[in-house]
Amino acid sequence: MTKTKYNTETTNWNDSYLLGIPMIDNQHKKFFVILDNLETLNQKQEKSEMHSLINELQNYVIYHFQTEEDLMVKSQSPNIDLHVMEHELFRKKVEEFHHSYYNNNEELLNEMISFMRKWLLIHISGTDAEYADSIKNTLGIE
Ligand SMILES: [Fe+2]
Numbered sequence: 398m399t400k401t402k403y404n405t406e407t408t409n410w411n412d413s414y415l416l417g418i419p420m421i422d423n424q425h426k427k428f429f430v431i432l433d434n435l436e437t438l439n440q441k442q443e444k445s446e447m448h449s450l451i452n453e454l455q456n457y458v459i460y461h462f463q464t465e466e467d468l469m470v471k472s473q474s475p476n477i478d479l480h481v482m483e484h485e486l487f488r489k490k491v492e493e494f495h496h497s498y499y500n501n502n503e504e505l506l507n508e509m510i511s512f513m514r515k516w517l518l519i520h521i522s523g524t525d526a527e528y529a530d531s532i533k534n535t536l537g538i539e
Contacts, residue, residue: 408514409433414521416529418538421468424461425521431457432510439506444498451495458491465525472535474528483524487516 410429462484
């Protein structure tokens with residue numbers, strides 16, 4: 398029996414998470430670039446660089462969620478309220494992440510990075526996928 402190469406535990410970006418909306422897909426990919434860099438900096442204990450990256454992550458979360466929410470409203474996508482609630486919970490998680498940086502807790506930071514990776518992948522493939530068709534229609538994407 399051959400072993401499959403597919404790793405179900407992976408929490409890295411791959412193109413199966415593309416929604417077919419380039420603006421949103423590029424923003425989603427950018428999260429994983431930021432999280433990869435954060436993980437590396439955390440391993441190396443490069444605290445000052447980490448701090449600016451955490452700020453970047455926080456700002457990017459706000460920017461990205463606003464982009465999605467504006468498009469959802471414009472496209473009259475389904476279940477907008479629930480979607481916005483999920484975004485709000487994640488925004489709070491990123492704030493907690495910022496606090497664990499101040500507490501200088503490397504292990505907690507690693508756990509938070511892993512949580513954010515999983516959360517984003519589940520959110521993208523589940524909740525975000527639900528709005529993809531309505532947004533594609535609005536933007537005229539085939
Ligand atoms: Fe979303």
